[in-house]
């Protein structure tokens with residue numbers, strides 16, 4: 001029997017040739033893996049991050065593999081930035097077939113000591129940002145009568161997580177929001193699904209002490225921390241034609257941690 005080699009390798013069974021896919025937070029971590037994956041599936045990837053420089057590594061990886069990438073600098077939580085980018089992308093490419101709301105932040109702390117700012121910033125980026133992009137890109141998709149929206153939540157948004165009241169609330173909000181718009185947009189051929197990662201090795205989780213990481217790994221039935229590519233695989237499925245009869249769903253990609 002072949003041994004499980006861990007995180008998925010390059011290659012793509014999903015055909016996105018001729019499609020435009022917009023990915024937020026495409027500079028690093030999960031967002032970079034998603035951008036690279038969708039480009040490998042044939043999509044022209046439009047990446048969004050605070051600065052263009054931050055996306056250079058993503059761009060280099062995609063171009064080196066023969067893919068197409070264009071970056072836009074924007075703050076995902078600012079309505080004027082969202083409008084500027086979406087207007088420009090629509091004017092240039094007419095359609096946006098895939099939207100992945102991946103940009104996210106944490107500002108952890110116990111609820112009783114949580115500052116208003118830590119609450120507001122996390123909810124603004126993770127939840128309001130997701131709404132702003134869905135509203136703007138959703139209108140473009142409605143005109144094209146086709147769309148695939150994939151929103152990134154978290155297992156913290158399903159089960160809660162001590163020290164992450166703001167983050168868990170924002171990620172639970174992403175789920176309720178996505179289920180609602182899945183119903184609102186379905187008649188126009190637009191699907192909306194949610195991927196909820198478990199513990200994935202990125203800069204976001206790098207800040208945690210090794211002891212915590214070892215404890216988490218112990219609790220994961222598949223006995224490894226997740227890789228950004230594990231999330232990108234599920235996002236690619238929801239981005240492609242094979243998922244056309246699936247909408248409003250939440251899929252947990254966590255090595256079995258929440259089973």
Ligand code: NAD
Nearest residue numbers: 025027029030050075076102103104154197199200202204
């Ligand atoms: P990361 O911190 O490595 O990357 C986050 C990305 O979002 C970066 O590209 C960052 O520049 C971008 N970003 C943040 N705020 C932004 C803003 N206001 N405007 C534009 N871009 C902004 O994080 P990651 O681990 O790759 O996480 C990606 C997504 O997955 C997030 O939504 C996160 O909540 C979610 N997630 C991660 C994990 C994990 O274990 N790493 C687990 C569950 C969910």
